[in-house]
Amino acid sequence: MAGDGNHVTPARPGPLAGRGMMQPDGVETAPPPRYVGAPAKVGKTGQSEAQAEAGVSAHNLIRRVRAYDPGADIATIEAAFEAARRAHAGQLRDNGDPYITHPLAVATILAQMKLDTASIVTGLLHDTIEDTGLTLAELESRFGPTVAGLVDGVTKLTRLELQSDRTKQAENFRKLVLAMSRDIRVLMVKLADRLHNMRTLHYVERLDRRQRIARETMDIYAPLAERIGMDRVKTELQNLSFAELEPEANATIRARLNYLRGQGADIIDEMRAEIARVCNEAGAQVIDVTGREKTPYSIWEKMQRHNVAFEQLSDIMAFRVLVPSRESCYVALGALHGAYPVIAGRFKDYISTPKPNGYQSLHTGVTLRSPRNQKIEVQIRTPEMHDVAENGVASHWLYKQPEAQPKSKEAGAMPVPQLRKLRWVQDLLEILENSAAPDEFLENTKLELYQDQVFCFTPKGQLIQLPRGATPVDFAYAVHSQVGDTCVGAKVNGRLMPLRHELQNGDQVEIMTARGGSPSPAWERFVVTGKARARIRRYIAQAQRETHLDAGRVALTRAFRQDGVDGSEKVLETVLGAFKAASLADLYVAVGAGHVGAKDVVHAAYPELKRSARAPRMVPSFPSRMRPKLPGAGNGLALTGLGAGVAVHFAGCCHPLPGDKIVGIVATGKGVTVHTRECATLASFADTPERFMDIDWDYDAVRERSAEPHVGRISVIGANEPGMLATLTNAVSKHDGSVVNLKITNRQADFMEILIDVEVRDLRHLSTVIAGLRGAAGVTQVERAKA
Structure with missing residues (x-):
């Protein structure tokens, strides 16, 4: 399937109809096409459909490819289009258009990114394995192993994407990371496919399906587009998703923008000319100045993050200044700061410290005195930086670089080592390795994809980029996994700070390690990076398994010895199937964790020993609200x-x-x-x-964790009179205790004996509560219960 646009109708106009203009941030989109994301399962094959298919051609696609790559293999692209057209013959969109229009649109989006021939061909063929009779072997024989591998990677993702179950979605994303770690073009084709389906999402009739697709796009695909620097794709995906998820907010913000656009149309050109004049007079040699608005989603997100109204935003209007060189960027910045009042806290230098996706630019905020004391944001960059900002990976495409081409006969094979040098790909692969389950991987990866960055330094000056809110533990794991595992303390700017301390931009962090150190389960409560959380969870799971293994081995040895029978490994291997254990280690772990009783294993090995023995006297258990949590289950015992x-x-x-x-x-x-x-x-x-x-x-x-309660038991002897129980509970509460259980063990005419379970912080707190009870009216004796 095409992935996202199943079961659609052309009758619903949708919230995004009537586009086809230059959107904020320079995102150019066409009016919604009549085709949508998936074919009907059974198509009609009448003469009109055949004529419609015949009217669809790859002429415009080929013209676009030739414009940026005169040496492209046009014959292969034409052959791929013809193969896709024949394979999808008779399949229709739900609105009656030939299905071939969808892969053609995906390939056109990839051509707009100026990608290589293999990517264009993959865009044309990406649905053939899933929806037609073409096989992977046929694709490989006709178009080579690279195209076949790319189509296979996209197909595997799409199959799982059709499932709404969270685990399926997580497994889907897991496969995406593996596929793109081998060849990033899988992700780029997938983004193009998702972008076209989002543009036509309004044809989907079911609201819950539209919102699920939009939420998945917002949570996963838009952040991934940002990670590879494809700002245009990210921006359009976010705005299309926002229109579906928050239609009222989207409509309101667009209406406000339209109003401001009408009010300020006469001053935009004045502002552009003023900025260009100031920069040129300083010698910055301005190439171009363009004005833009913030997008509806970015406005809404900022309003939510800062809890401010629309009118309070100071950067609805922004200008991009293109200058010829890196040095000119700083000349222009100095000119603007010298000419206009600077908005405090708005300056960011992404040229000296680029974002993880390679983005470089100078950002600042100033107030133009004329006209109207307008507050604006200004971005200053070179044309090369602008290309990277808009197109990301596609702007410095590895496949276009002769020195990056592999020494193989197959043109375009992915130079995997170069891709793996990207730090964020390394982090995602490490999270994948350390996560125990797909849904855990999805959770940890979302942590890695979201959040703004802070920039910190090692004592040797190495720059470490972390999400906002990161701690020294996150920093330690960012340096190296072993550093994180053995971390025991941290100095921030020369001062010893708690491991839960939130790092700020420019902090110098020194991690102190100890031989034999290990992660603390408590760290999981405050780390913010997916890499740190995955590593901590992996360590806890391994340590828990080792502890259970040792405890299970001891328990089984003792159980067999008590019954005087052989408990060797050879005997234990005969009962593995009875307990669904794959190995002896798994059996030991099951016994140590309490999932399997040691006596049950003995009786399975020697059925003749099975008898109805009196149940052993177990340690009394707490009521459920008194029972302490287990370590590793979220709190970690002290x-x-x-x-x-x-x-x-x-x-x-x-x-x-x-x-x-x-x-x-x-x-x-x-x-x-x-x-x-x-x-x-x-x-x-x-x-x-x-x-x-x-x-x-x-x-x-x-x-x-001083406020964490523990349970102490107190024995009280007091007068048997009305109000005594109220007196006791009031005395406990006055000293910050909490009664969780109370039992009258002996009641006579003039006195009664009572056991009270009280939540307290520690032994000293219990002594304070006991002292308070001794001073209560009618109480004759109070002591800590011995049993």
């Missing part, structure tokens, strides 16, 4: 001596709190149970010392 992700339970017999001396007991199938060292229950484990673990509180983490 304990040391445990592997990351190990299952942990607090004993209900002694209710340990920060401040208590504690010890861990390995419980079969349950992970580790934490007891106080004075707990009487520990005597029952005296004959199995291998089950004891030396653990302690991580008091730095405890202080960091």
Whole structure:
């Protein structure tokens, strides 16, 4: 399928009808064509359709290609068009147009980007494998392995794209990253396909489908277009998506822009002439000055981000100044700053520090005194910089550079090592490697694609680009994954700062590492880069698996020894199928994680031993609201001596709190149970010392999460009189405690004994609550419960 425009009708005019003019930011679009994104499954083959197909030709496409590449292989393009026309013969758009109009439009968009012959041919053939009888082998024999590979890459993406399920979408995007890491042209063809389908999205009847496609475009394809520097494509995709997702806001902003355009039409030329005069007088040799408006989506996004009204925006109008050289850019900047008041905080130098996609320009904001004290944004760049800003990768296309051509007989094969030098491609590939599941990869990649940049430096002066809100941990992982894994502290501008500190532009960051250091599960809560999050999650998963593996091996060894039977690996291998374990390691992990009982494994190996044994007395559990979260599940317990992700339970017999001396007991199938060292229950484990673990509180983490509650148990003896329970709960709340459970264990005529479970911060807080209870009216005795 063509990917996005299925099940459409020509009757719906749509919100984007009546375009066909120069849009803001120089995005030139044609009026909506009658063809849309996908063919009807069963087409009609009458004489009128055949005549319509015959009327479609590649003449204009070939004329465009010859204009920028006189040496293009026109014969191959014509052969590809004829192959596509014949393959799609009889297939129609839902509005009755021949289907060939869609691949022809995609190829034309690629020609507007001035891409190579292989890309143009791929645009013409990109739907043939999916929708026609042509096979990949036939394409390879007729057009070569490069074109066949490109068509195959786009086809695999489109098949999954038709599914609305999030996991399918994530798997689709995963394949896109792999495909474009081998050949970036896959992405460029896909962007052209998506752009044409978005231009005709208004023909889709179902609102939910239109909005799903628009949201996917806004979340994935527009950021990818920005990453490869294709600003025109990004801008049009955003505005088309915005018109579908926020039609009322879009209409309102367009109406305001139309009004301002009418009001200010007479002063645009005056402003352009004034800017050119000031710059030329300073010797900048201005080539051209163009005025533009911000696009509706960029206006809306800025209003949302800064929570301001339309009237408060100072850069609705912007001007681009083209000068012949890099030096002239700074001459023009100095002239404008000398002639007009500068708007504070608006200057950005992307020439000395380009964006990750290669964008270079000087941005500044000034107030023109005449006419009307107008606040404007000015972008200053060379024609070469402007070409890169508009067309991105296509403007300095690797395939056009003779020195980049591979030493193979097949022209146009992708120089993979050069593509992989792009830092953002490296980051996406590393996220792909570290993410455990497709949907996790999609989440982490969105983090990598979005957000503005901050620029920080290593002590040696290396520039590191990070998203806005990045922390020293993100910085460490940006330098190198091993640096991030072993990070233990950071200095920002020479001062020791917390790892959660938000970095600012120009910060110098020194990362302190330690041999044997490892990522903390708590880092995941504040990192903002997908690369850091994927690496941290991978480490936690590996550490959790290793901990479960060791615990499972110990549990199984003990279980087989208790029954006096052989528990060798040879025996265990015979029961792997019964527990759906692929290997012994998987079985150990399942037992250590508590998914499989050690006794169940023994009974599976020796069925004759199976008997109805009395269930062992387990440690009392908390009510659900009292139960602490497990490490690795989102909070990370403040304990040391445990592997990351190990299952942990607090004993209900002694209710340990920060401040208590504690010890861990390995419980079969349950992970580790934490007891106080004075707990009487520990005597029952005296004959199995291998089950004891030396653990302690991580008091730095405890202080960091001082508001995190723990549960302590208090025993109270008080008068059996009306209002006593209210008195007790009020006394607890006055000292910042919270009653989560209360039980009357003994009630007599004049007194009663009560157990109260209270949420407190630590042992000192519990002592404060106990002191408060002792001073309450009617209370005769209060102490910490021992059991």
